[in-house]
Amino acid sequence: MDHFAGLGYDTWCVDLEGYGRSDKQRDINADVAAGADDLEAATTYILQARGIDRVHVYGISSGALRAALFAERHPQRVARLALDAMVWTGEASPTLAERRTRLAEYSSRNRRPIDRAFVHSIFTRDHPGTADPAVVDAFADAILALDDSVPTGTYVDMCANLPLVDPARITAPTLVLRGEHDGIASFADVLEFFHRLPNADKHFAVLPGIAHASFQQKNYALVYHVLASFLAQPAPIYRG
Numbered sequence: 001m002d003h004f005a006g007l008g009y010d011t012w013c014v015d016l017e018g019y020g021r022s023d024k025q026r027d028i029n030a031d032v033a034a035g036a037d038d039l040e041a042a043t044t045y046i047l048q049a050r051g052i053d054r055v056h057v058y059g060i061s062s063g064a065l066r067a068a069l070f071a072e073r074h075p076q077r078v079a080r081l082a083l084d085a086m087v088w089t090g091e092a093s094p095t096l097a098e099r100r101t102r103l104a105e106y107s108s109r110n111r112r113p114i115d116r117a118f119v120h121s122i123f124t125r126d127h128p129g130t131a132d133p134a135v136v137d138a139f140a141d142a143i144l145a146l147d148d149s150v151p152t153g154t155y156v157d158m159c160a161n162l163p164l165v166d167p168a169r170i171t172a173p174t175l176v177l178r179g180e181h182d183g184i185a186s187f188a189d190v191l192e193f194f195h196r197l198p199n200a201d202k203h204f205a206v207l208p209g210i211a212h213a214s215f216q217q218k219n220y221a222l223v224y225h226v227l228a229s230f231l232a233q234p235a236p237i238y239r240g
Contacts, residue, residue: 031153035066127181179210
């Protein structure tokens with residue numbers, strides 16, 4: 001956020017319901033659809049507070065699904081959309097194949113416990129070494145200071161309910177970011193999603209040496225560069 005604020009962007013981060021500093025009182029599992037609802041509420045406030053019509057939207061992993069669903073529901077609010085560590089159908093995903101072995105457990109409750117080992121597993125499950133251990137520790141410190149559990153909704157959605165979005169209905173200019181070693185989705189899955197996006201102003205970026213959590217990887221500067229370039233790209237003046 002500091003990096004993009006330094007580039008001149010008015011930068012916001014949304015703690016969705018059930019996470020971080022947001023409310024955790026409702027008896028829900030905070031699934032992807034609920035996250036898209038939260039983005040509707042957040043952007044209503046941001047647009048009114050800043051007197052603007054549209055925002056750039058970036059989401060990663062389950063956040064990419066929420067961002068994509070929000071963009072599908074509210075195309076008039078999205079100037080440019082960036083989807084990082086995206087999964088569409090989940091076909092041939094090694095991460096989701098492993099996660100499905102615990103689907104019954106995730107479906108039986110609204111929250112699941114997390115600890116330091118869980119946070120570290122995010123960075124070791126696909127390709128160990130892509131992130132500096134000191135960065136992972138700092139990331140874990142920040143998460144665990146606010147939460148000892150997180151909602152199960154996105155795990156259930158990714159294991160049992162994909163696809164959740166229709167790329168043909170996402171009309172905003174879109175960037176799809178894919179880490180070289182990310183196991184959340186196969187290349188074929190995200191490429192087919194990209195192929196079906198109707199707006200010709202679209203980009204697919206493969207990030208070398210990166211696994212799943214791109215902003216915390218050793219090669220994070222690549223992500224910053226690709227995302228900043230996409231957000232700063234001028235709109236076409238001719239469409240044909």
